[in-house]
Amino acid sequence: MPKYTPYVTHVVDPVGVDTSIEPRPMEMGSDQSRESVVAKTSGKPLVDFEGKTNPYIDYQSIDILLSLQHPRSEGYDEMCFIVMGQIKEMIFRGLHFELKNAQMQIREDNLGNAMQILERAIAYTKYLADTWNVLSTISTEGFSEFRNNLGTASGQLSFMYRHVEFVLGNKSKRLAAAHKNVSHVWPEIDKALHSQSLYDDVIALLNRRGLKIDGAMLNRDWSEPYKANDSVELAWLGIYKGASLDNDLYTLGEKLTSLDENFSIYRWRHFLTVQKIIGYKPGTGGSAGVGWLQQVTGHRFFPELWSIRTNL
Numbered sequence: 001m002p003k004y005t006p007y008v009t010h011v012v013d014p015v016g017v018d019t020s021i022e023p024r025p026m027e028m029g030s031d032q033s034r035e036s037v038v039a040k041t042s043g044k045p046l047v048d049f050e051g052k053t054n055p056y057i058d059y060q061s062i063d064i065l066l067s068l069q070h071p072r073s074e075g076y077d078e079m080c081f082i083v084m085g086q087i088k089e090m091i092f093r094g095l096h097f098e099l100k101n102a103q104m105q106i107r108e109d110n111l112g113n114a115m116q117i118l119e120r121a122i123a124y125t126k127y128l129a130d131t132w133n134v135l136s137t138i139s140t141e142g143f144s145e146f147r148n149n150l151g152t153a154s155g156q157l158s159f160m161y162r163h164v165e166f167v168l169g170n171k172s173k174r175l176a177a178a179h180k181n182v183s184h185v186w187p188e189i190d191k192a193l194h195s196q197s198l199y200d201d202v203i204a205l206l207n208r209r210g211l212k213i214d215g216a217m218l219n220r221d222w223s224e225p226y227k228a229n230d231s232v233e234l235a236w237l238g239i240y241k242g243a244s245l246d247n248d249l250y251t252l253g254e255k256l257t258s259l260d261e262n263f264s265i266y267r268w269r270h271f272l273t274v275q276k277i278i279g280y281k282p283g284t285g286g287s288a289g290v291g292w293l294q295q296v297t298g299h300r301f302f303p304e305l306w307s308i309r310t311n312l
């Protein structure tokens with residue numbers, strides 16, 4: 001990007017922002033209220049509001065949201081890094097919500113709902129991978145201009161990302177421990193570490209559907225990372241050998257595979273973007289950097305759904 005000190009745009013005066021994180025009080029609308037408003041405005045958008053804010057700002061506390069982008073350097077690329085970092089946190093948040101709900105629907109044997117939800121989770125994951133299109137416009141020199149300002153901050157300290165990894169079954173006591181001093185974050189991370197993942201619930205579903213699953217897979221130490229299991233592989237192999245679109249377990253297997261595939265693409269593009277931006281320099285978070293990210297690209301959340309392909 002151009003090498004000059006950017007003009008940092010200010011869009012909100014922080015003095016006017018209601019910083020409460022509670023949802024702000026708002027009037028409910030209805031078909032009737034909208035009809036009566038449109039009759040008064042002759043079809044033109046509303047522009048006059050009472051008080052010091054408007055309903056769009058209040059619905060999602062947009063003025064708080066847009067007060068949170070503070071570059072710490074004069075580097076041109078830092079604003080892009082901050083905006084995209086925050087966007088990605090929001091996508092992790094949305095993705096985690098869907099994955100948790102898919103898990104709960106599977107637990108309650110509502111497979112139709114779960115599959116609809118997984119479709120959105122896949123869409124989120126593709127969207128996440130596309131964020132690298134923007135981030136890869138950050139040049140090596142541009143990144144160096146603000147890298148020192150990060151201190152030891154690193155995406156690996158993202159608790160929202162850790163929630164996504166944990167609900168998908170990639171548990172790590174070590175990476176969870178990075179949050180143990182953060183009292184407003186740690187209890188939920190610790191709970192997620194020790195809870196069944198979505199895939200653990202899928203395996204319990206296979207068992208309920210009469211497929212032969214090792215008892216040890218149905219009551220294990222959930223804080224351990226998932227390891228491929230022969231009985232689970234055989235169960236999927238049986239399902240895939242009789243594959244048809246009206247077999248909901250087969251469709252579920254394909255949705256999970258697509259989710260895993262797109263998550264791998266996300267990780268791969270992270271690795272590639274980082275290689276392009278910082279080469280083989282160590283990461284800010286204490287890891288070897290690109291080598292560490294490359295090694296994570298080999299991980300699969302649902303290993304048996306990949307290994308069965310060789311035998312089909």
Ligand code: HEM
Nearest residue numbers: 085088135154155156158161274283284285286287289296
């Ligand atoms: C574009 C510049 C970026 C670079 C050069 C970069 C570099 C790295 C490196 C080297 C690591 C390994 C850990 C360490 O820091 O030692 C890492 C991990 C990570 N980064 Fe980035 N990153 C970038 C952008 C982002 C953004 C914008 C996010 C979004 C929040 C992000 C999320 C993550 C996550 C979640 C991990 C941990 C991955 C895991 O646990 O498998 N990165 N990054």
